[in-house]
Amino acid sequence: MTSPSLYAVIMAGGSGTRFWPASTKARPKQFLPISGGLPMIVETFRRLEGLVPAERVLVVTAGSQAELVREALPELPAENVLCEPMARNTAPCVAWAAHEIARRDPDAVQVVLPADHVIRPAEEFRATLVAAAEAAADPETGGGLFTFGIQPDHPATGYGYIKAADQLGESQGQAVFSVERFVEKPELSVAEGYLREGGYFWNAGIFVWHTPAILAALAELTPELDAGIGRILEAAGDGAVLAAEYAELPAEPVDIAIMERAADVRLIPITYTWNDVGSWKALDEISEKDEDGNAAVLDGAARLVTIDAKDNLAYAEGEHVIALVGVEGLAVVRTGKATLICPLDRAQDVKRVVQELEGDGPEFL
């Protein structure tokens, strides 16, 4: 038998302001070149190179972001961009893509991944992906719904955790575990307990499953969602039906709608670099530094000059220079319409600026 084709679903509908002013409603984080020289969605696409050709990559995004997707990924066939009429959390997105892939190839294996995570090195990620894909479609082991668990290196309180159970075996030399439970973002003391106890992994929201398995899970675990998606596919691109049905879909995360309820969830650990880059501080942590600890996340045209400056993050677009003199631990962000100066340790307070501008100065958002 030939092994099933691998399809990818890139979830790119997110919109956030934690990277303001770089990220805006019109241009969210996944379209920013913050994880390298390329927009994150392009890095995510390239990470699949050699495993998933463009014609088998689906991107689920907001209608307002469709043009940004086309600009970022011109090699993507137009029919591979699924535009949600409104955000309904991740379960509807996953279900829609699962059915669309089933329509094209009922035997496909699907990998679902966010557009805005940093995962390095790409070779190791592809190896994990291959291991999961083979196991997911393996009639011997019965497949299952696979998720990747990130080996924690600190008691993070910003991620959900997955408690692994018994190791079931190996695939391509990578350990495969059954899953005991999913847990929400914990308090610090609880997270510290998880690290001591071991067997807990961060939930990265990356999933691999065989199409028959996800369709069965959808039908069994979230029939209302499943039926709504069914009507959307029957309407075959009818925008009115899509909008009407989508608005009624239960807006749940896929973790809750499916993974926490499914019997046959499997976990493969990721022990290399993963980061969902949730703030300017997180970006600083994964960025290369000069000898003074300064990180420059610049497009080709901008440059950074430092004089007695330490441990700063400079982000800039366009042709100009950022000069830092005698400052330490700052995020300095310059875009066409705004400049942000904020200690990296206060990166979360960027939202307070956004709140102020929403009321008085929305043109800068």
Place this chain on the structure above:
Amino acid sequence: MTSPSLYAVIMAGGSGTRFWPASTKARPKQFLPISGGLPMIVETFRRLEGLVPAERVLVVTAGSQAELVREALPELPAENVLCEPMARNTAPCVAWAAHEIARRDPDAVQVVLPADHVIRPAEEFRATLVAAAEAAADPETGGGLFTFGIQPDHPATGYGYIKAADQLGESQGQAVFSVERFVEKPELSVAEGYLREGGYFWNAGIFVWHTPAILAALAELTPELDAGIGRILEAAGDGAVLAAEYAELPAEPVDIAIMERAADVRLIPITYTWNDVGSWKALDEISEKDEDGNAAVLDGAARLVTIDAKDNLAYAEGEHVIALVGVEGLAVVRTGKATLICPLDRAQDVKRVVQELEGDGPEFL
């Protein structure tokens, strides 16, 4: 008798980088709106309003800045802009303007003032100017070469000082002193002594004199300069002669070439706000603050948002927002080609950035 006409000579040839990135070789400080909504040279011109009409205002500047002068002061007749072929310090500038005014009105009174100082309130300055002008042209008192002395409020080491001698009398209710001596920028301990002793004033480089008096002083005290200027005027606008002669003029400051050597120097104290705005820190000191001590020097289009930010200076041009979160005592400067972040206390180190860019990145200067 009718009182003599008052002419003004605005010295606008300066070029510096202490206000980089706002000030550049192409657009020096006197053309920046740092002392209010208007470029400093315009503020200087407006300060004379009601006393000196545009046709009696001469601006001495560098050829490279002539266009900037015309843009800033469109009401100025073209023949009132004297373009120096090269910088030769202030004495040649003063001598050239003095002879040019003499050519137009041998009985004029002249006020010579830098284009890039802040002086407030304008009414009080005009009153001092009128007092000096009347005294300078008064045959009773014999006129003299007048300078304004700034009443020191701290032992500044960045200014030269003038030691006043006896009070000679009053003009328009303002005290007029003879001058004992000019002193160079002192050490701190010396400056502290001056404040204790009293009778010392900062040398603001603002002068008032009757045309016959300055011509006599030039002929007697700096004949070489005087002769060179004479040949330039004879050549009546011949650029080649101007360039050749100007290059040979002794490049001295007017203070040394004339004031320190003249017998009849007079001083009128200035007790209101004067500042030569020599750095971002100096600008901060004279700028209005919000309740958190933040100063926003912005053109109409830019705006400042602060969250837990204290005692910062934000300078920006163009339509965008500067957001300061949790930072203190910084100069944050954004222009079209650069962004500077520097503690106000280290404003003098801006020159180190400029030095670095001169070698590697001159396009940002």
